[in-house]
Amino acid sequence: MTEENELDTVNRQVARVPVLFLIDVSGAKRRRIETEDGNRRRVIDLLNEGLEIFTEQVSEDLLAHESVDVSLVTFGGRVKTEQDFRPIKETWIESSPPTFSARGSTPMCKAIIKGIKKLEEYEHYLHGTELAYRLPLIWLITDGRPDQSSGEIWQEAQKAIGEGFCDHSKFFFAVGLGENADEEILNNIVSKAGDDFVEVLQLEESLSMDAFRIAADCVKARSHKGYSTATEILFSEAVDLKGVNLYKASLSEADLSGKDLSNADLTNADLSGADLSGADLSDANFTHADLSEADFRAADLEGATMDGEEIGLRDIEEAGGITERTSNDDN
Template identity: 35%
Template sequence: MPVGLPEFVENPENRCPVLLLLDTSGSMAGEPIQELNRGIAAFKEDVLKDTKASLSVEVAIITFGPVRLIQDFATIDHFTPPRLEASGRTPIGEAIDCALDRLEARKKTYKANGIQYYRPWIFLITDGAPTDTCWPLAAQRVREDEAKRRLCFFAVGVEHADMKILAQIAPPERPPIKLGGLDFRSLFVWLSTSMKRVSSEKIGVAVALPPVGWGQITT
């Protein structure tokens, strides 16, 4: 008889974790936060179209500021898109540290339950610049983990985001991307398509990602 957490006994598929690290500071109020909410809903809708991906892709959401884990890792069929609201500052460094710690904890849970997993993705989306001072150390953690192939880190700038700072956070081989307008829907459909491609392959196999048609890569 299988032993482990019920979620893994019922669904022993390899997991494909993605952590959304979302800026919900006051500057995101109005249309930006509305479009972000619509984009997250589109992500769930699109992943659910793929039976294998819906069993493999796990999503967690951390918002800032303040930094909050508002959705712990869950497969798409158990994920209810939240209704995000905008307020507060932009503690990007603290948020990244929280995301990296949560990801490590989740990987330990996978291992303890005999679940294999694809390289996790962290998707940072912000329209500003850090209001905390710990972001350089957090950026160093990101680059070290990326170099050791522990994760794939993506940084996306919205509207007036400080792309120069995002370039210091993002790994050199994956520079930040400036979102075209507020086209969050295209971004999240791209993310869904990418997750479906990854989860359809064996773990460790390099996957060609779709073109980034929703933004401009900045260097």
């Protein structure tokens, strides 16, 4: 928990932005994978570098630099608090973020329980001060399956998330890295929380560092503006989601106009009523997505597919979506 004098020197005119990382550092991270530049690197090294990218990007935003308080819990063989909540400018920016090595199994449930308890202690401390703060952001980043996906400890983790979010006081982002990350398990672990306050994403393992880039974008967006839902944060103008797996994402009525979603996997996503006008959807996958009343006017659909076939305006219209052509027909 943050020490009583830890926040004495912060700018009291700036609302605190609490950020909790729950990072999987299990033994599987020792393996080497091929990255986009053709090199072979250990996954754990990509995670360490990702944390440096997060720190650098936050440091470049004046408001985020002043407002973010960060905590880090890792899980690999055991659960370890690498850092309690402290101002990022006085820790990771002033010196450097923690580094970690790969070890052991994947006690994800225990890490969730411990991390949320740490966050609640920090919030309790803030309630006793005159410091304003925005709703916290929790980032769970993992590339595997947890040691327990059923039983008492699993239910306790679900309960910690469910009770922690029942008062709409936190945002939870679960990021699966690579094909070994079970998206169904991630969706299940957050199932007790309200849909508006959780988002589950999947990235190719070679893009592990992008998880931290996306986190930094969301944190910067959160520093500047209040948002009502996790979806609003994730799809705000400041966040780059190029190539992200948005399988089963709930994006009904979302404003995605002008967004770069090229190469995104939108399989089974609910896009009903979404504004995709002017968006870059090139090479995106819309298999089984709900496109009813979604606005695709002026969107780039080059190379986009549905059920393995290239998608066109007629496919969009047949799925109930809005295009330039259907709009003109209505006039």
